[in-house]
Amino acid sequence: MIFKVFAKDELTRLFEVLSVNRVVGPVQKGLDRKNRPIYSFEVVDNFDDLRLDYPSTLYPAKRYFLPFEETLSSFTLESGSWEKHVDYNVYQPQVMFGMHACDINALNKLDKVLINSVHPTPYYASKRRNMFIIGIECMPQPHCFCRSMGADTVQHGFDMFLTDLGDRYFAEILSSTAYNYLLKIKTMEASETDHQEYRQVVREKSSKFTTHVDTTDLTKILDMEFQADVWKQWGDKCLSCGTCANVCPTCYCYGVQETVDMNLQAATKTKQLYSCNLIDFAEVAGGHNFRPEAHIRLKYRYYHKHRGFVEAFEESLCVGCGRCGESCLANINVPEVIASVRYEE
Numbered sequence: 001m002i003f004k005v006f007a008k009d010e011l012t013r014l015f016e017v018l019s020v021n022r023v024v025g026p027v028q029k030g031l032d033r034k035n036r037p038i039y040s041f042e043v044v045d046n047f048d049d050l051r052l053d054y055p056s057t058l059y060p061a062k063r064y065f066l067p068f069e070e071t072l073s074s075f076t077l078e079s080g081s082w083e084k085h086v087d088y089n090v091y092q093p094q095v096m097f098g099m100h101a102c103d104i105n106a107l108n109k110l111d112k113v114l115i116n117s118v119h120p121t122p123y124y125a126s127k128r129r130n131m132f133i134i135g136i137e138c139m140p141q142p143h144c145f146c147r148s149m150g151a152d153t154v155q156h157g158f159d160m161f162l163t164d165l166g167d168r169y170f171a172e173i174l175s176s177t178a179y180n181y182l183l184k185i186k187t188m189e190a191s192e193t194d195h196q197e198y199r200q201v202v203r204e205k206s207s208k209f210t211t212h213v214d215t216t217d218l219t220k221i222l223d224m225e226f227q228a229d230v231w232k233q234w235g236d237k238c239l240s241c242g243t244c245a246n247v248c249p250t251c252y253c254y255g256v257q258e259t260v261d262m263n264l265q266a267a268t269k270t271k272q273l274y275s276c277n278l279i280d281f282a283e284v285a286g287g288h289n290f291r292p293e294a295h296i297r298l299k300y301r302y303y304h305k306h307r308g309f310v311e312a313f314e315e316s317l318c319v320g321c322g323r324c325g326e327s328c329l330a331n332i333n334v335p336e337v338i339a340s341v342r343y344e345e
């Protein structure tokens with residue numbers, strides 16, 4: 001890894017250089033019902049619209065590489081036979097400008113399933129490989145427990161990662177693309193003082209976490225507590241609305257729908273992200289539902305994140321961003337659910 005520093009003004013110049021591509025970054029999108037700013041990843045044309053000091057976005061950046069709805073293929077009947085058309089829906093490179101460590105770690109987890117597994121998905125892979133990612137350091141919010149999940153820092157999956165040192169940025173450079181872009185602005189080699197200030201920011205971040213999750217032996221505990229009453233208690237509160245999966249940066253479950261035109265001359269296969277908490281998620285042909293009860297569905301979401309994924313990939317499928325708990329109308333959140341399964345309440 002190469003370390004550089006550059007004056008804050010230079011970031012505007014870097015944005016201009018990069019903005020020949022589509023740039024997506026955090027912007028403010030109004031206020032919530034408690035008058036707090038809402039931040040969202042949007043396409044940005046003007047550097048001044050970026051809010052790089054944003055605390056957290058309501059939704060993750062997922063829709064730019066794992067859209068809620070996507071056409072997988074279309075079919076047309078031509079001269080008596082079906083012609084298949086496949087489009088990976090990637091039309092230009094994309095710059096993600098200002099992702100937090102947890103959201104980059106979420107991408108790294110998605111890569112394991114959607115690119116590096118035995119059944120890779122080219123729709124995701126093509127978008128992911130056309131992304132240039134600039135990460136930015138953040139300070140923990142009350143709902144963040146990314147440190148407990150090992151996702152408060154990120155070692156790979158980005159091109160450049162920036163830390164605010166007051167009058168300048170400390171840049172960690174991982175890719176040759178990032179190195180070459182930095183040649184277009186004024187940078188300096190990072191000095192020992194820069195390194196020390198960087199470490200001070202990291203220490204300050206570590207000291208500010210107020211929410212923690214004990215993940216010690218969690219997979220074993222989940223195995224032991226598969227029949228525990230706590231799942232029923234949380235399930236009784238759950239509205240089966242699916243919001244938690246919608247705002248989660250690592251949820252990737254989906255359904256596929258095939259539609260045929262009324263004139264029987266064309267058809268489309270569409271993929272839609274889905275939530276395992278929705279009532280019909282486990283319904284199969286013939287109408288049988290393998291998980292008809294809310295607490296069973298909620299339990300399986302937790303088991304997928306904190307047990308099944310760990311067994312397959314040796315890490316959890318949760319980065320501790322806290323978005324699901326913040327958005328849940330029933331106030332169901334990961335730290336409290338895990339604590340109750342461990343009987344720590």
Ligand code: SF4
Pocket residue numbers: 237238239240241242243244245277298324327328329330331332
């Ligand atoms: S846990 Fe909360 S957000 Fe998720 S489905 Fe249940 S009520 Fe909705």
Ligand code: SF4
Pocket residue numbers: 244247248249250251305317318319320321322323324325334
């Ligand atoms: S399960 Fe909740 S806390 Fe974990 S990554 Fe998903 S939204 Fe974030």
